[in-house]
Amino acid sequence: MSVLVPPIETPEAAAAGAGWPARLHEWVVTVDHKRLGVMYVVAGLAFFLIAGIEASVMRWQLAAAGKTTVSPEVFNRLFTMHGTTMVFLVGIPIVFGFANYLVPLMVGARDLAFPRLNAFGFWAFLFGGLLLYFSFLGGDGLYGAGSAPSVGWFAYAPLTARAFSPGNSTDYWNLSILVMGFGTVATAINLITTTLTMRCRGMTLGRMPLYVWMMLVVSGMTVMALPPLSAAQVMLLLDRFLGAHFFDTQAGGSAIMWQHFFWFFGHPEVYILMVPGFAFVSEIIPVFSRKVIFGYPMVVAASLAIGFLSMTVWAHHMFAVGMGSPLNAAFAASTMLIAVPTGIKIFNWVATMYGGRIRFATPMLFACAFLFQFLCAGLTGVMLAVVPFNWQVTDSYFVVAHFHYVLVGGLVFTIFGAIYYWFPKVTGRLLSERLGRWHFWLFVVGFNVTFLPMHWLGMIGMPRRIYTYPADRGWDFWNLVVSLGVLFQAAAVLVFVVNVVIALRRGARAGDDPWDAWTLEWATTSPPPPYNFETVPVVGSRRPLWDLKYPADPDGPHE
Amino acid sequence: MTGASTPSMFAPVSTPAFAIREVSFLVLAIATFIFVVVAGLTVYAIIRYRRRPGDDGREPPQMYGSAQIELAWTVVPFLIVIILFLTTARYIFAIEGRAPTAQALEVTIVGNQWWWEIRYPKLGIVTANELHVPVSDPANPIQTFITLQSADVIHSFWLPQLHGKTDLVPGKTNRTWIEPLVPGTFLGQCAEYCGLQHAGMLLIVTVHPRDEFAQWVAAQQAQAADAPAARAGREVFVSVACINCHTVRGTPANGVFGPDLTHLMSRATIGAGVARNTPENLRAWVKDPTSLKPGALMPAMKLSDDKLDQLVAYLVTLR
Numbered sequence: 001m002s003v004l005v006p007p008i009e010t011p012e013a014a015a016a017g018a019g020w021p022a023r024l025h026e027w028v029v030t031v032d033h034k035r036l037g038v039m040y041v042v043a044g045l046a047f048f049l050i051a052g053i054e055a056s057v058m059r060w061q062l063a064a065a066g067k068t069t070v071s072p073e074v075f076n077r078l079f080t081m082h083g084t085t086m087v088f089l090v091g092i093p094i095v096f097g098f099a100n101y102l103v104p105l106m107v108g109a110r111d112l113a114f115p116r117l118n119a120f121g122f123w124a125f126l127f128g129g130l131l132l133y134f135s136f137l138g139g140d141g142l143y144g145a146g147s148a149p150s151v152g153w154f155a156y157a158p159l160t161a162r163a164f165s166p167g168n169s170t171d172y173w174n175l176s177i178l179v180m181g182f183g184t185v186a187t188a189i190n191l192i193t194t195t196l197t198m199r200c201r202g203m204t205l206g207r208m209p210l211y212v213w214m215m216l217v218v219s220g221m222t223v224m225a226l227p228p229l230s231a232a233q234v235m236l237l238l239d240r241f242l243g244a245h246f247f248d249t250q251a252g253g254s255a256i257m258w259q260h261f262f263w264f265f266g267h268p269e270v271y272i273l274m275v276p277g278f279a280f281v282s283e284i285i286p287v288f289s290r291k292v293i294f295g296y297p298m299v300v301a302a303s304l305a306i307g308f309l310s311m312t313v314w315a316h317h318m319f320a321v322g323m324g325s326p327l328n329a330a331f332a333a334s335t336m337l338i339a340v341p342t343g344i345k346i347f348n349w350v351a352t353m354y355g356g357r358i359r360f361a362t363p364m365l366f367a368c369a370f371l372f373q374f375l376c377a378g379l380t381g382v383m384l385a386v387v388p389f390n391w392q393v394t395d396s397y398f399v400v401a402h403f404h405y406v407l408v409g410g411l412v413f414t415i416f417g418a419i420y421y422w423f424p425k426v427t428g429r430l431l432s433e434r435l436g437r438w439h440f441w442l443f444v445v446g447f448n449v450t451f452l453p454m455h456w457l458g459m460i461g462m463p464r465r466i467y468t469y470p471a472d473r474g475w476d477f478w479n480l481v482v483s484l485g486v487l488f489q490a491a492a493v494l495v496f497v498v499n500v501v502i503a504l505r506r507g508a509r510a511g512d513d514p515w516d517a518w519t520l521e522w523a524t525t526s527p528p529p530p531y532n533f534e535t536v537p538v539v540g541s542r543r544p545l546w547d548l549k550y551p552a553d554p555d556g557p558h559e
Numbered sequence: 560m561t562g563a564s565t566p567s568m569f570a571p572v573s574t575p576a577f578a579i580r581e582v583s584f585l586v587l588a589i590a591t592f593i594f595v596v597v598a599g600l601t602v603y604a605i606i607r608y609r610r611r612p613g614d615d616g617r618e619p620p621q622m623y624g625s626a627q628i629e630l631a632w633t634v635v636p637f638l639i640v641i642i643l644f645l646t647t648a649r650y651i652f653a654i655e656g657r658a659p660t661a662q663a664l665e666v667t668i669v670g671n672q673w674w675w676e677i678r679y680p681k682l683g684i685v686t687a688n689e690l691h692v693p694v695s696d697p698a699n700p701i702q703t704f705i706t707l708q709s710a711d712v713i714h715s716f717w718l719p720q721l722h723g724k725t726d727l728v729p730g731k732t733n734r735t736w737i738e739p740l741v742p743g744t745f746l747g748q749c750a751e752y753c754g755l756q757h758a759g760m761l762l763i764v765t766v767h768p769r770d771e772f773a774q775w776v777a778a779q780q781a782q783a784a785d786a787p788a789a790r791a792g793r794e795v796f797v798s799v800a801c802i803n804c805h806t807v808r809g810t811p812a813n814g815v816f817g818p819d820l821t822h823l824m825s826r827a828t829i830g831a832g833v834a835r836n837t838p839e840n841l842r843a844w845v846k847d848p849t850s851l852k853p854g855a856l857m858p859a860m861k862l863s864d865d866k867l868d869q870l871v872a873y874l875v876t877l878r
Contacts, residue, residue, distance in 0.1 A: 072755050152752045158729060159754055161713045164672075226793055235654040248642060248843045249729035255713055256728065289608070295624035298633075320715060320724040320751075322733035325655045336640045336647075340633065346597060347632040353604040357619050360609065371601050379590040386586045386643065388579040388650045391723020395750045461566030461719040463750040466758035470832075472748065474565030550618075558623045 031115035032530055033100050034057040035338035036122045040097025043126055043421075047089035050133075052493060054082040056486050059450075064484035065471035075467035076150035077169075081132075083153030084173065087269065088180055089129045091407065094415055095276040096121075096187050097200060099215045101426065103191055104210045104520035105528060107202025108537040113193040117186050123174050124183030132176035139169030149173035152465065154266060155236075157247030157258035162240055171240060178233045181226050188222035191215055200520075202539040206559070209519045209542070210293060213300050214279035216305040219270050224311060225268035232261035256321055263314035271310040274406060276301060277283065277374075278345055281367045284414075284421055285349050287517045288364035289356030292555065295348045296542060302341035302348075309338040320388045328387045337383035342378055346371065361515070362436030366417030373409030377402060395465075398458025404451045416443070416496070423503070424510030428526040431507065437494050446488025453478040518543035563744040563763070566719040572745065572766070573721040574695075574702075574738040575654050582650045589643065657736055659704040664692060667706040670714030670727035670749070672856060673756035674831040675817055684779040685806070687818035688831045690764040693772035695738045707733040712754060718747035718764055726751055726877060739766040748832070755854035761832025775825075782809045783821045784876045792873025794865050804857070807877065817857060823877040842871045 018026075027035060053202040054103035058078050061069050070078070100118065104111055112118050132148075149169040151160050160170050194418045199208070208216075236258075245251040247258045286293045293299060312334040319328055349371060358364065380402040385388050393399060416439070424430050458464075462475050470473055514521040522545055525535050541547050541555035564570075588744045659665070668690070670678040692703045707716055709727040716735065717724040725735040739745075742838050747758035769777060785793070792812070796802070802812035808821045826836055830852045834840045840851065846867060848855040862870065 072758065076755065076757075150755075156713055156752070159752070164712055164754060252625050252730070255730060274633075291663050292621045292623055294622060295629050298629045299626065318588055321726045321728060322715075322731065325651050328643075328651050328655070332647050332651070336644050336672060339769060340636045340640060343636045344629070344633055348629075350597070350601050351622075351628070352606055354600075355619055355622060356604075357606045357610045357614060358605065358608050368601075372598055375594060375597055375601075382640075382643070383583075383586050383590055386582060386647045386650075388647070388654060388723060389583045389586060391725070392579055392583070392719060394724060395717075454560075459568050459745070461568070461717075463715075463717065463748060465752040466748075468758055470761070472563070555621075558621070 001096050031111075031119045033104050033112045033115065033118060034426070034528065034530075036118055037097045037099075037101030040122055040125070041091045044090050044092075044094035044097060044128065047085050047093075047129060049493070051082050052084070052490070054078045056490065058082070059483040059486045061268060062469075062479050064480060065469055065473070065476050068468055071468070072467045073147070073150065076152075076465070077148040079465055080149050080152050080173070081406065084132065084149075084177070085129075086407065087153060087273070088177055089125075089132070091273040091411060092180070092247040093125055093129075094182055095273060095411075096184065096191075098276065098280075098415075098418060098422070099191055099218075100187070102422070102521060103194055103197070103215055105524070105532055106212050106519050107195060107198060107203055108520050108533060108539070109194060110536075111188045113198055114190050115346060115467065118190050121183040121187035121190070124186070125180050128176040128178075128180035128183065135169050135172030135176075135391060139172055140167040154262050155258075156262075157236075157255045158249045160240075160251070160258075161248050161250070162216070163250065171237075174233050174236055174240075178237075181230045183235075184222060185226050185230075188226075190220035190233045191219040195219075200537050200539060203408070206297075208544045210282035210296065210299055210303075211279040211519075214275050214282065214303050217303045218275045220278075221268045221272050221275075221307050221310060225265045225272065228261050229265035232258060232265075235261075235325050247264055256318075257322070259318050259321065260315070263317045264311075266317065267314040268310045270403075270406065271306055273307060273411050277370065277411045278303070280414040280421075281349060281370055282345075283419055283517075283519065284363045284367045285352050286369070287515050288359045288361060289353045290359070291352050291356040292543065292546075292558075293348065294351035294354075296559070299345060299348050302344040305341040306338060309334060309341070313338060313360040316385060316390070317394075319387050320394050321438055330393070332385050332387050336382055339378060339385075340384045346375060346378075361420070362431070362433060363417040363421035363438060363515075365437070365440045366413045366420065368555050369440070370410060370417065373405055373413065375390040377405035377410055380405065385400045393458045395463055396458035397454040397462045397464055400464050401454035401458065404454070407502060408447055408451065413443075413447075416440075417429060421515065422521075423500075424514045425521055425526045425528070427504060427507070428510050429503050429507030430510045430514060431499050435495055435502070439495040439499060442495060443492035446483070446485045446490075446492055450482050450485030450489060453481050457482070516549075518545040522543055523548075563746045566746045568719040570719055570722075572741050572743065574740070575657075575722040575736065578650060578654055579723055582646060585646065586643065589639065593639075595670055606858050646741065655760045657702070657811070659702065659736070660700070662701055663736075664701060664703045665706070666690070666692070667705055667708065668716060668727070670707070670709040670711070670716075670753070670756050671816075673749070673760040673852075673854075674873050675713070675760070675762060676710075676818065679776075679779075682776055682780065685775065685819040686822065686861055688762065688781065688828065689826050690762065691772065691775050692737065692739060692766055693769050694742045694766050696741055700738065702738040704734065704736045707735060714753045714760065715751035716747075716762070717750040718745055719764065720745045721747075721764065724750050724788050737764075739764075742766045742771075743770050756852060758834045759831060759852050759855075761828070763828065763832060778825065778878075779822055781822075783807045784878055785809065786876040787867075788877045789873040792871070793867040795862070795870045796873055799860060799862070801860070820874070820877055824875055825878060838871055838875050842867060845870060845874075860873050 061067050135148045137146045147169050151170055235246040239246055239248055245253040247253045249255050315331045316335045420431055457478050510526045512526055543555045547554040569582050577686040601799050643744055662703055667678040677690055693701055695701045707725055707727045709729040714727040715724045725733050743766055745764050748764040757763050772878040797811050804817035805820045829836045829844055834851045843850050847859040848857040
């Protein structure tokens with residue numbers, strides 16, 4: 001088992017001479033930020049496939065009125081597991097996995113500040129994820145067949161009380177998210193420390209790549225928002241096991257308090273997932289437009305503004321709980337306000353493309369689709385802040401459509417773009433552009449066919465989380481359309497998997513800098529050596545590789 | 560099932576739903592306008608500045624930013640947000656601030672897993688799942704003010720053609736109101752996930768002309784029927800567990816965990832809208848409620864076929 005590897009050997013060389021147990025051992029004991037980053041993303045993608053299968057079963061059920069292919073119990077577990085998986089096991093690990101990999105490279109560091117803490121964060125996440133899925137076997141405890149949680153991904157009290165959720169399935173939800181929360185906070189602290197203390201010479205805060213800036217904001221939000229959720233989950237544990245009454249309404253506890261706790265986490269969480277999407281496109285759009293980002297200081301300021309404002313909007317999830325008009329109005333105001341910095345970013349990206357020479361490689365295709373789909377998501381977000389409109393469509397399919405435009409049309413699209421963009425750096429090989437275009441177009445069509453009609457379904461009265469619906473409601477046709485879109489999305493994901501497998505086996509060699517890009521990660525080899533850079537780089541502007549390529553016209557004087 | 564149509568928020572029949580549609584059209588128009596402008600600019604940038612064949616590979620001129628332009632696209636959205644906020648606030652206070660008039664009808668709705676208890680405290684009526692209200696007209700307005708409570712978990716009251724949602728929260732009392740302006744039957748359902756049969760918690764509202772509503776009230780206030788022919792079934796009813804959960808006024812049955820059955824046959828559906836209220840469905844329901852509504856909390860009564868027939872014969876007399 002114990003194969004000693006000299007510290008300055010590349011991962012490929014180390015792996016070449018060893019059998020799979022030794023290689024596995026290498027990955028399990030690693031504290032290298034790049035390997036941990038890769039493991040985060042790979043695990044996230046595996047859970048993405050599982051969550052996609054769960055969603056597909058739900059869409060099969062809802063394709064026509066009155067279908068009962070799966071029982072209500074199973075359906076409720078499916079949407080609970082789908083939501084929980086997508087947020088906690090797909091979004092967070094992929095977002096932080098990329099940051100793990102990229103932040104040290106982009107700031108010219110050799111690793112994150114606390115490599116062991118980093119490994120702890122990953123393994124806490126993976127353990128939490130496996131614990132959650134173990135609930136399919138262990139959920140009912142000793143006296144039942146076993147089942148996954150069915151309380152919905154935001155697990156509203158008092159449905160989570162022992163009286164309404166007997167067995168252990170809810171505890172699996174609670175404990176696995178709690179464990180993952182600790183891991184995520186650890187990683188966030190690590191990223192903040194690294195960004196603030198380990199930048200290479202010359203990289204002032206004002207010269208950091210926008211990706212690093214935005215991940216700094218995301219990490220700050222994480223440190224602020226996750227602990228309240230963990231606290232609420234500990235209270236729920238006490239309620240369920242020691243008979244405390246924090247959320248137990250039958251004994252005077254408060255159901256609304258859980259909502260405040262949960263959404264105080266839950267809304268910043270949306271931005272914790274979405275700002276990394278902004279971060280990806282803020283790197284991709286300039287490179288493929290061949291132009292420097294338009295208004296760098298403004299984009300940084302907008303990111304910080306989003307970070308602050310995201311802490312003030314949480315109760316817009318609660319306009320129907322009876323908070324009273326003044327609070328409803330206040331949270332409408334903060335929610336609408338956050339549209340301003342978000343809009344600024346969209347304008348800056350479009351202005352960056354303006355006057356460029358746009359190269360539509362696959363990463364840029366995904367970034368462009370993101371612009372339209374996120375615009376749509378942002379506008380429906382503003383609409384949802386109009387409280388009377390919200391009373392109609394909250395908890396309906398309109399909201400389902402809105403947050404899938406945010407998290408799929410926004411985040412998943414940018415994640416795919418980011419994978420196509422950084423895959424060559426991580427593996428040394430290029431993904432196929434031809435398969436990439438197939439992937440892109442199938443996914444664009446599938447995504448929009450699936451989620452656009454959901455807006456309308458919500459407005460004509462279809463609530464979310466129903467396992468079936470009567471035929472007299474007039475919802476059949478659009479539900480069928482929605483379900484057909486799933487086929488295209490599934491095909492797109494299949495093309496993606498094929499693309500990755502082929503590229504890993506015989507993809508074209510990428511070279512150090514296949515996109516002619518400007519940030520530091522492209523200055524080292526693909527894949528980078530364990531120590532990242534042979535000599536610690538020194539930078540003089542926001543685009544160190546531009547300065548190298550055009551020494552006659554460096555960026556510095558323009559900044 | 561009831562001849563009602565799609566519960567669209569764009570087909571309002573009640574004052575608050577009209578107000579919501581009004582403000583929704585406004586915000587839809589603003590959002591559409593912004594989408595067209597921004598998406599248009601993006602499409603223009605994509606087409607106009609795409610790399611063309613024969614590109615010489617030189618980098619385009621680098622633009623680092625422009626204070627004026629960036630100020631403009633900060634201030635303009637900010638102004639739009641202010642307008643939108645002021646409009647929203649006006650509608651919030653107008654809709655939520657409405658106080659009941661002297662002649663307003665008071666209704667209390669209690670959410671249960673998975674059915675609605677509907678009480679008319681001033682009229683002494685208790686029913687379930689099917690709300691009956693009088694129509695309002697401008698000359699003689701009558702609103703229905705609804706007090707919302709929950710017996711177990713959170714539910715949400717939603718009749719899209721009458722008003723948006725208000726949650727029914729255990730330990731908290733919420734209020735909402737409707738003012739339907741046309742008679743008819745309108746559909747809604749529970750909109751907050753409330754457990755296994757969340758999907759089976761449907762809601763029907765019937766808006767009556769004034770005189771018809773008065774007749775309905777009188778019929779509901781009457782004592783339960785006690786047909787001599789159904790005495791055997793009545794005996795079954797009061798001698799088994801039915802009475803622990805159900806009330807039939809004028810009999811020993813005074814349970815409160817399940818729907819009041821005093822005028823069961825005046826309702827079009829059973830199981831909170833999951834099945835038509837026919838003798839066959841009633842029989843199937845009493846025999847095993849989960850055959851019509853998987854997970855329903857009423858236990859199967861395990862009666863012999865004879866007793867089941869007698870019991871159903873009694874239930875169908877409860878008009």
